[in-house]
Amino acid sequence: MKQLLNIKITIMEKIIAGKNITVNEEGYLTDFNQWDEKVGEALATESDISLSPRHWEVVKYLQNEQKSQVPLSIRRVGKSGIVDIKEFYQLFPTAPLKTATKIAGIPKPASCI
Amino acid sequence: MKIMKENKGAIKKMMIILSKGTLENVYAAFVLANGARMEGIEAEMFFTFFGLEAVHKKKLEHLHIATVGNPAMHMPTMLGGLPGMEALATSMMKKEMEKIDMPDVLEFLEILSASGVKLWACKLAMDMFHYKKEDMYEGIDDVITVGDFYKQSEGEGVHMLFI
Numbered sequence: 141m142k143q144l145l146n147i148k149i150t151i152m153e154k155i156i157a158g159k160n161i162t163v164n165e166e167g168y169l170t171d172f173n174q175w176d177e178k179v180g181e182a183l184a185t186e187s188d189i190s191l192s193p194r195h196w197e198v199v200k201y202l203q204n205e206q207k208s209q210v211p212l213s214i215r216r217v218g219k220s221g222i223v224d225i226k227e228f229y230q231l232f233p234t235a236p237l238k239t240a241t242k243i244a245g246i247p248k249p250a251s252c253i
Numbered sequence: 254m255k256i257m258k259e260n261k262g263a264i265k266k267m268m269i270i271l272s273k274g275t276l277e278n279v280y281a282a283f284v285l286a287n288g289a290r291m292e293g294i295e296a297e298m299f300f301t302f303f304g305l306e307a308v309h310k311k312k313l314e315h316l317h318i319a320t321v322g323n324p325a326m327h328m329p330t331m332l333g334g335l336p337g338m339e340a341l342a343t344s345m346m347k348k349e350m351e352k353i354d355m356p357d358v359l360e361f362l363e364i365l366s367a368s369g370v371k372l373w374a375c376k377l378a379m380d381m382f383h384y385k386k387e388d389m390y391e392g393i394d395d396v397i398t399v400g401d402f403y404k405q406s407e408g409e410g411v412h413m414l415f416i
Contacts, residue, residue: 214364214368215354216354225364229369233293235292238292252284253284253356
């Protein structure tokens with residue numbers, strides 16, 4: 141019983157950009173259908189990032205990769221032709237893949253590379 | 254204790270010392286350094302003794318895994334010592350790594366460098382092996398002493414790891 145309680149997943153509701161959004165305990169959207177660009181901007185502001193056209197190119201790229209169910213990794217992003225690893229870290233200075241996927245409204249990648 | 258409370262024990266920087274030149278140890282160190290950066294943690298690497306081979310231009314592409322003295326290989330030690338065994342085991346491991354999208358040593362160094370990992374070569378070991386800075390991977394930040402490395406490690410939330 142105790143074990144069952146420990147594995148329960150925390151899902152929270154919060155209001156972002158005037159919309160009711162469901163996020164997990166780390167702040168990732170649990171339903172991509174709730175995402176729009178306003179939500180993306182609000183999530184970026186929470187991470188202290190103001191989105192430039194370059195940021196948007198990366199965010200859209202990540203969303204497309206997610207749609208095609210490609211596993212995301214820093215290495216793959218670096219080879220995408222959209223952004224190299226150095227610029228990726230400049231655009232999203234703290235934990236780029238985690239931050240960018242959160243803003244994009246897609247799940248946190250389970251990648252070690 | 255007070256510091257611990259203030260930053261809740263958060264890891265801010267990983268200082269990773271690599272002293273071995275076997276492929277499995279080099280990859281462990283690289284994955285840990287890169288993984289830190291992916292989490293928003295700073296990372297610096299200090300290459301010393303055989304760890305220098307991982308950043309030596311002519312050697313870094315010829316690193317092997319250890320087949321002798323490695324019980325996890327599940328291979329009799331005498332077999333592991335036969336000519337060609339290390340090369341065979343290494344090529345098998347490299348094939349598996351390709352499957353899981355693991356970069357080779359040179360590409361991994363480039364990823365680390367682009368991710369802002371500082372790469373230091375140990376002066377003492379460089380002198381011992383008669384290596385010059387131009388022999389080393391160009392992304393090496395500098396050749397430094399152990400004292401310099403400790404200086405780099407100052408600050409709260411800094412952790413040090415010896416491989």
